[in-house]
Amino acid sequence: MIKSSTTTHYSAVVPFYVYAALCFLISSVILFYNHKNFTGPYFQPSILALTHLMALGWGTMIILGASHQLIPVLIERSLFSEKLAYLSFATAATGIPLLVYNFYYFHLGLGAQAGGILINIAVLTFLVNFIMSIANDKNDNIHSIFIFTAGLWLLITTLFGLLLLFNFTSNILPSGSLTYLSLHAHFGIAGWFLLLIIGVASRLIPMFLISKYTNKPLLKIIFYLINAGLLFFIFNFNFELNLTFIPIVFISVAVVLFIFYCYKTYSERIRKKVDNPVKLSLSSVVISVIPIIILCTTLGFKQHQNVVAYGFCIFFGWITSIILGMTFKTLPFIIWNKAYKNNRVKGNNLDPKNLFSQLNFNFMFIAYLAAFIIFITGIFLLSNLLLQTGAFFMIIAAIFYNLNVFKMVSHKVK
Amino acid sequence: MNVETNNNLKLTIALAALENVIDPEIQLNIVDLGLVYEINFNDKEKLIHCRMTLTTQFCPMGESIQSETEQTLKNTFPGEDVIVELTFDPPWNHERISEEGKKFLC
Numbered sequence: 001m002i003k004s005s006t007t008t009h010y011s012a013v014v015p016f017y018v019y020a021a022l023c024f025l026i027s028s029v030i031l032f033y034n035h036k037n038f039t040g041p042y043f044q045p046s047i048l049a050l051t052h053l054m055a056l057g058w059g060t061m062i063i064l065g066a067s068h069q070l071i072p073v074l075i076e077r078s079l080f081s082e083k084l085a086y087l088s089f090a091t092a093a094t095g096i097p098l099l100v101y102n103f104y105y106f107h108l109g110l111g112a113q114a115g116g117i118l119i120n121i122a123v124l125t126f127l128v129n130f131i132m133s134i135a136n137d138k139n140d141n142i143h144s145i146f147i148f149t150a151g152l153w154l155l156i157t158t159l160f161g162l163l164l165l166f167n168f169t170s171n172i173l174p175s176g177s178l179t180y181l182s183l184h185a186h187f188g189i190a191g192w193f194l195l196l197i198i199g200v201a202s203r204l205i206p207m208f209l210i211s212k213y214t215n216k217p218l219l220k221i222i223f224y225l226i227n228a229g230l231l232f233f234i235f236n237f238n239f240e241l242n243l244t245f246i247p248i249v250f251i252s253v254a255v256v257l258f259i260f261y262c263y264k265t266y267s268e269r270i271r272k273k274v275d276n277p278v279k280l281s282l283s284s285v286v287i288s289v290i291p292i293i294i295l296c297t298t299l300g301f302k303q304h305q306n307v308v309a310y311g312f313c314i315f316f317g318w319i320t321s322i323i324l325g326m327t328f329k330t331l332p333f334i335i336w337n338k339a340y341k342n343n344r345v346k347g348n349n350l351d352p353k354n355l356f357s358q359l360n361f362n363f364m365f366i367a368y369l370a371a372f373i374i375f376i377t378g379i380f381l382l383s384n385l386l387l388q389t390g391a392f393f394m395i396i397a398a399i400f401y402n403l404n405v406f407k408m409v410s411h412k413v414k
Numbered sequence: 415m416n417v418e419t420n421n422n423l424k425l426t427i428a429l430a431a432l433e434n435v436i437d438p439e440i441q442l443n444i445v446d447l448g449l450v451y452e453i454n455f456n457d458k459e460k461l462i463h464c465r466m467t468l469t470t471q472f473c474p475m476g477e478s479i480q481s482e483t484e485q486t487l488k489n490t491f492p493g494e495d496v497i498v499e500l501t502f503d504p505p506w507n508h509e510r511i512s513e514e515g516k517k518f519l520c
Binding site for chain 1: 438441474516519
């Protein structure tokens with residue numbers, strides 16, 4: 001007899017969501033107070049700090065939390081160790097503010113280095129937990145392969161990031177750290193976030209839409225294209241071949257194929273009524289095209305606002321929109337399972353979707369879309385007013401997001 | 415919807431009761447969703463054996479649906495033991511959704 005999915009204890013998952021929600025709010029506040037810097041060059045302490053807070057505190061923390069919940073259901077086994085999940089949280093939660101605070105004030109010494117080391121311990125702990133969980137698993141599960149490979153790229157990203165950090169003070173590498181920033185950034189963006197999001201979304205979106213469409217071979221092609229693109233990017237960088245367009249083409253084709261996959265999933269769905277969290281997640285798939293267009297434009301013009309807009313679209317656009325949507329398709333179920341798994345038939349209880357306020361969600365949705373559109377316009381028009389207004393709406397979106405997250409995590413059975 | 419059984423009369427009663435077990439995500443009951451594959455009744459041993467599936471092995475609500483199915487059958491047939499076996503062979507597919515279920519999802 002098969003046991004139903006073995007869920008990870010909520011205490012090993014929920015702290016990641018709470019921490020990430022607070023990081024999103026703090027990031028929005030930093031965005032608001034530093035909006036003027038978005039009209040200048042991209043390498044500035046506040047942008048460096050904000051990028052790492054968004055990438056690690058917001059994106060990575062929520063993905064690690066959700067992964068601790070999803071891994072057991074992906075591989076049909078318990079998570080190897082919940083203690084390692086706690087350790088991963090504790091080290092990341094300590095390391096991220098250390099790193100971000102020191103980046104903000106551009107202190108690249110001991111404090112930032114300690115933060116970087118702690119973050120690497122957190123990533124390593126997560127990977128060990130994942131590897132031990134899937135050990136001896138003979139299933140050819142494409143989604144697990146995506147997550148595992150994404151985890152490896154995350155480790156490469158954070159180890160390389162640590163090396164760059166030490167290189168600022170000790171000259172370990174042949175060139176200055178800024179030379180390698182694009183490598184570090186794209187290991188994280190394409191290797192970690194893109195692989196991870198495609199691996200998980202390609203499973204969750206068809207599941208939520210009850211779609212007839214499946215296409216494992218297409219997912220495999222996407223997987224190979226992204227990894228080949230990344231490897232060629234390293235090769236190109238190392239041998240100074242000036243063939244940057246090749247990895248861009250590889251990864252762009254992968255993104256377009258994934259959009260096609262989502263389109264087919266959507267058009268062949270049985271569940272016609274699509275709820276707002278899924279709509280928001282699907283909008284992130286469309287948003288993922290914008291950074292690619294900007295990247296292609298940047299190749300030709302090298303304008304600094306293109307680079308800033310590219311980063312903004314990735315962290316506040318693509319990654320944020322999918323998280324804002326998927327939070328409300330994962331966290332309510334985690335809380336619901338904790339509250340009602342064993343006492344559902346005793347009577348009157350809520351459905352998962354009623355654990356958060358739909359009104360707050362709608363306000364968040366509208367504020368977020370306004371923020372994204374106004375801010376990105378502000379970057380291209382070099383308008384401080386638009387940047388400030390956009391950042392203000394981002395704070396509003398973050399407040400409504402936090403209200404809903406805290407409403408869910410504080411839910412008590414009545 | 416095609417549920418195998420060794421007792422059609424009891425099956426009708428069981429399925430009517432299981433229409434109250436709702437998948438919390440889809441908001442459709444497990445009978446119309448086609449999650450129930452087989453219910454057999456062993457009157458001699460007072461044992462009900464239910465074989466069912468989930469829409470996906472990734473379903474985080476699996477434990478909850480399984481335990482509610484078990485509890486509902488116990489309440490419907492007091493004094494009988496209930497075993498709810500979860501299977502993914504064959505895996506669930508959308509063709510198992512009843513016509514009423516399809517109308518609900520549209």
